[in-house]
Amino acid sequence: MNQSEFTRIFCQKPESFAWFLGAGASHNANLPTADDILTDLKRRHYNSEENQTYKTKDLQNSAVREIVESFMQSQGFPERWAADEYTTYFQKIFGDNRKRQRNYIAGILSEDRVRLSIGNRVLGALMVSGMCRVAFTTNFDPVVEKAVASVGGKQISAYHLEGAHNAVTAINNEEYPFYCKLHGDFQYDSIKNLEADLASQNAELSRCLSIAGSRMGFVVAGYSGRDESVMTVIQEILNNPNPFPHGLYWMKMKNSEPLDMVTQLMEEASSMGIDAEFVDIETFDTVMLRIWRNLDDRPDDLDKVVRKGRAQAVSIPMPSSTGSKPLVRFNALPITKVPNVCGKVHLKKKMEWDALSEIQKNSETTGIYTLGAEFQCWGSEQEIKEALGSNFLSTEKMNFDSDWRANSALHLKRFLEDGLATAFCRERPLLMRKRRSGVHLIVDNKTQDVGIFERLFNEVGKTTGFIPGLHLPAMGDFPAVDRIGFAESIHLSLAFADDRLWMVLKPDVWIFPTFARRHARGFLDNRKSNRQNDKLDAIFSAWIGVLSDDAGRNATVSLSPFDGDTGYMNPVFEFSTQTGFAMKRGAG
Structure with missing residues (x-):
């Protein structure tokens, strides 16, 4: 499951989910992960035993790290990434000296080191606003407490091993927000780090976890699942009469593989009819910000604190260009007319992005769509009706603000980019390919009108063709390819600068099929090697x-995406052929 799908599910009823936080949720708060702590322990132990002075940054050198790892293993320590690595290091280095262990943890997780990230602030805001009522963690650190205090000016006391008997009463009485540190708090003596400690969980705290798992869905973030005792408790929740009634969502980094025991847990939960999904995320911060931005009822006062790093409008007077010549030419053309009307589609049933994506993938679909608070479109009403089928009711004219920055309405940015790109492809022999960063306009190798590309041909040679000697065997889901094609292209995106809308253009080379691009790097490097300064x-x-269409310098060009009369279903774009420039400060 991707972040977007999870966000839609979560934001429908956020208070229905409990959070389970691991070290990854605190990493961007300037606190170490479990692996960082292990690296620090190895460094300290090696330095004391071998009379060395290695610093943390030295272990980023693979040769130094190998020396330290080899020494540690020769002393009976486990290999890196071994399942018992964390507990064994604490056991061998600290033994039963609880005070020394606690002092070390207190130092490395000191509150003075905490620098709340956007993800931490979002979690704090969710707890303050009541949209997160229950949270558990295996962490010792004070990040959540500090986030609640910083965002909402309130205090939250964690239930932990000291006074665990009160935790069950609190969660049964729904005394929210409820926050529980399963392994203890480093400010107290009873923290769990050693193998004997982690062999079992405190019965009362385990019961709290079980109660929450029978009442709520769970979101697991920043947690690998290495603690067997904790995983056992989560596993036992599946034996409850109503386990994870709102689902079990386990966040993991994109392209990472979860531990076997986690995969087995999720598969078993899914087989029982529970909505159990891995959620691929980029970082904890990005997914939390995505969640926050998609919550309809976020309080304004909390929003200002959570997104304190938001870009704000500034007024910097532009210097006069009198008596000066351009220094730098920008790869951007000013948009002089941008549409602010479109069609609003009325549907029998609400459209989701997944369904819209399937419609857009249909090669016969010519309509241009976007989905925000309303379902917006450009194109022939008849074709839109055919694309939407029985779900279509009617369309009407709709005004919208083309400045997507006002409400972070990025879907409108793509809507405008698609409309402009479609207009270019209607009037020029170009193909369009959409990407997350914008749209690529590609020279159509089937065109008969080669004259329009004459200037481009003079600069780059053939504008389309095949890469000599490059072919690919069948690989996984990809079929064998006898010939790899290329075509000159330009990446198009829209951006605001100097309070104006610009069409940003970046020349490139497109590879057919797209999955072969990484195999064509040598060809691309050679073809683009001289594309600098005057050539570019x-x-x-x-x-x-x-x-x-060779309109000349400083001309205004008008175009629309569809044939026929222009109007709210066939908008008009205008741009100037005069690029932006950076100027010297004028003498006057």
Whole structure:
């Protein structure tokens, strides 16, 4: 499951979910992960035993790290990434000296080191606002407490091993927000780090986890699942009469593989009919910010604190360009007219992004769509009706603010980019391919009108063709490819600067099929090796000629995405062929 799907599920009823936090949820708060702590323990132990002075940064050198790892293993310590690595290091280095262990943890997890990240502030805001009512953690650190205090000006006391008997009463009485540290708090004596400690969980705290698992869905964030005792308790929740009634969602980094015991847990939960899904995320911060931005009822006062790093409008007077010449040419053309009307589609049943994506993948679909608070479109009403089928009711005119920055309405940015790119492809022999960062306009190798690409041909040679000697065997889901094609292309995106909308253009080379691009790196490096300064400037000018149909300098070009009369279903875009420039400060 991706972040978007999870966000939609969570934001429907956030208070229905309990959070389970591991060290990864505190990493961006300037606190170490379990692996960071292990690296520090190895460094300290090696330095004391071998009379060395290695610093933490020295272990980033693979040769130094190998020396330290080899020494530690020769002393009976486990290999890196071994299941018992964490507990064994604490056992061998600290033994039964609880005070020394606690002093070390207190130092490395000191509150003075905490620098709350956006993800921490979001979690604090969720707890303050009541949208997160229950949270558990295996961490010792004070990040959550500090987040609640910083965002909401309130205090939250964690239930932990000292006074665990009160925790069951609190969760049974629904005394929210409820926050529990399963392994203890480093400010107290009873923390769990050693193998004997982690062999079993405190019965009362385990019962709290079980009670929450029978009442709520769970979101697991920043936790690997290495603690067998904790995993056992989570596993036992599946034996309850109503386990995870709102689902079990386990966040993991994209392209990472979860531990076997975690995979087995999720598979068993899924087989029982529980909505159990791994959620691929980029970072804890990105997914938490995505959640916060998609909550309809977020309080304004908390929003200001959570997103204190938001970009704000500033007013910096532009210097006069009198008596000066341009220094730098920008790869951007000003948009002089941008649409602010479109069609609003009325549907029988609410459209989701997944369903819209399937419609857009249909090669016969010519309509341009986006989905925000409303389902917006451009195109022929008849074709839109055919694309949406029985779900279609009607369309009507709708006004919208084309400045997507006001409400972080990034879906409108893509809507405008798709509309402009479609307009170019209607009037020029170009193909369009959509990517998350914008749209690629590609020279159509089937075109008969090669004259429009003459200037581009003069700069780069053949604008389309096949890469000599490159072919690919069948690999996994990809079929064998006898010939790899290429075509000159330009990446198009829209951006605001100087309170104006600009069309940002970046010349590139497209590879057919797209999955073969990584195999064509040598060809691409060679083809683009001289595209700097004057050469790149000439290629950029040639592309402006293609897009403007050689309208000349400082001309205004109008175009629309569809044939026929213009209107709210067929908008008009206008742009100037005069690029932006950086100027010297004028003398006057």
